[in-house]
Amino acid sequence: MASDMSSLLAEDRPSAAAAKAARRKAETAAFAEAVLEGLSRRPRSIPSRFLYDAAGSALFEDITKLEEYYPTRVETALLEAFGKEIAECVGDTDILVEFGSGSGRKTSLLIDALPGLDTYIPIDVSEAFLVEAAKRLSGKHPGLTVKPVVGDFTRTRTLVGAPRGARLGFFSGSTIGNLTHEDAKAFLANAAHLLGKDSRFLIGVDLKKSLDILIPAYDDADGVTAAFSLNLLARVNRELDGDFDTTKFAHQASYNAREGRIEIHLGSLTSQTVRVLGRSFAFTKGERIHTENSHKYSVPEFQALAATAGWRPVKAWTDAEDLFSLHLLRLA
Numbered sequence: 439m440a441s442d443m444s445s446l447l448a449e450d451r452p453s454a455a456a457a458k459a460a461r462r463k464a465e466t467a468a469f470a471e472a473v474l475e476g477l478s479r480r481p482r483s484i485p486s487r488f489l490y491d492a493a494g495s496a497l498f499e500d501i502t503k504l505e506e507y508y509p510t511r512v513e514t515a516l517l518e519a520f521g522k523e524i525a526e527c528v529g530d531t532d533i534l535v536e537f538g539s540g541s542g543r544k545t546s547l548l549i550d551a552l553p554g555l556d557t558y559i560p561i562d563v564s565e566a567f568l569v570e571a572a573k574r575l576s577g578k579h580p581g582l583t584v585k586p587v588v589g590d591f592t593r594t595r596t597l598v599g600a601p602r603g604a605r606l607g608f609f610s611g612s613t614i615g616n617l618t619h620e621d622a623k624a625f626l627a628n629a630a631h632l633l634g635k636d637s638r639f640l641i642g643v644d645l646k647k648s649l650d651i652l653i654p655a656y657d658d659a660d661g662v663t664a665a666f667s668l669n670l671l672a673r674v675n676r677e678l679d680g681d682f683d684t685t686k687f688a689h690q691a692s693y694n695a696r697e698g699r700i701e702i703h704l705g706s707l708t709s710q711t712v713r714v715l716g717r718s719f720a721f722t723k724g725e726r727i728h729t730e731n732s733h734k735y736s737v738p739e740f741q742a743l744a745a746t747a748g749w750r751p752v753k754a755w756t757d758a759e760d761l762f763s764l765h766l767l768r769l770a
């Protein structure tokens with residue numbers, strides 16, 4: 439088959455340009471609603487998916503290269519070491535569907551290990567980054583049809599234009615940890631519906647570990663993770679006529695042992711009033727906006743969570759230091 443980037447986004451078609459403008463408008467409306475609602479409630483919060491505009495995705499790429507950020511390094515090493523074995527356990531696969539694909543760098547390792555693969559469908563909310571990554575993957579894997587889908591993977595109910603065939607889902611980077619347990623169960627149930635009968639699902643999941651390793655991964659010495667968090671406020675300024683002074687908020691990473699998760703907050707360094715879309719929000723000194731969770735799971739804990747949505751374990755791979763896990767699941 440000829441190399442094909444038969445994108446759902448083909449920029450040269452007028453209908454595609456109109457669809458892109460409509461998507462952008464809908465995404466800005468969803469962002470406005472989430473920010474106004476999230477800043478009005480107590481405790482204040484903004485959903486983590488809004489961390490990923492073009493600037494946020496680029497900053498996340500920088501995070502993945504940090505010494506302190508072990509998840510990318512270890513998950514990559516697991517795919518390098520066990521790619522062939524994973525492919526053998528997966529069996530024949532025609533279509534790879536990736537949720538929250540990001541740069542897709544790790545995906546290349548999986549694609550290389552799956553010889554019969556025909557179509558790759560990456561789903562991500564960060565449009566410009568997704569298009570670039572899809573082009574890169576398409577160039578790197580001639581013969582593979584790449585069909586990027588811009589959207590919220592928690593709300594993607596169908597894969598328009600996807601061919602028939604055996605499907606493997608891929609959810610890397612422990613992005614599933616960003617979801618609460620209830621949202622993760624709902625996501626896994628929706629993924630079961632999207633991927634369909636007899637499908638397989640490979641999920642990268644961060645393991646519980648010492649805080650000496652965990653905290654620096656979310657609060658690095660060079661302040662890259664802080665810049666990633668604070669970009670959320672800069673995005674509000676850019677897109678929602680906000681006037682956050684990003685020097686008056688601080689990135690804070692802590693571990694909530696009861697919930698088994700890292701929590702990220704932006705703490706107000708002073709008492710201040712901020713305006714967004716014409717509305718005022720008063721912050722007391724120390725008041726926080728909750729921007730991200732990163733849940734950690736032992737192997738049995740994650741297998742039990744996946745089972746609630748009908749996913750049965752095939753095998754789990756972990757590194758020698760028990761930092762990260764890769765779970766292969768199949769639909770029961």
Ligand SMILES: C[S@@+](CC[C@H](N)C(=O)[O-])C[C@H]1O[C@@H](n2cnc3c(N)ncnc32)[C@H](O)[C@@H]1O
Binds near residue numbers: 510540591612
């Ligand atoms: C933690 S990064 C992981 C990226 C990549 N999978 C990796 O392992 O390097 C999360 C990715 O998921 C995307 N994302 C986050 N929430 C999303 C959502 N609700 N729907 C679609 N994409 C989402 C982000 O844009 C980002 O690319």
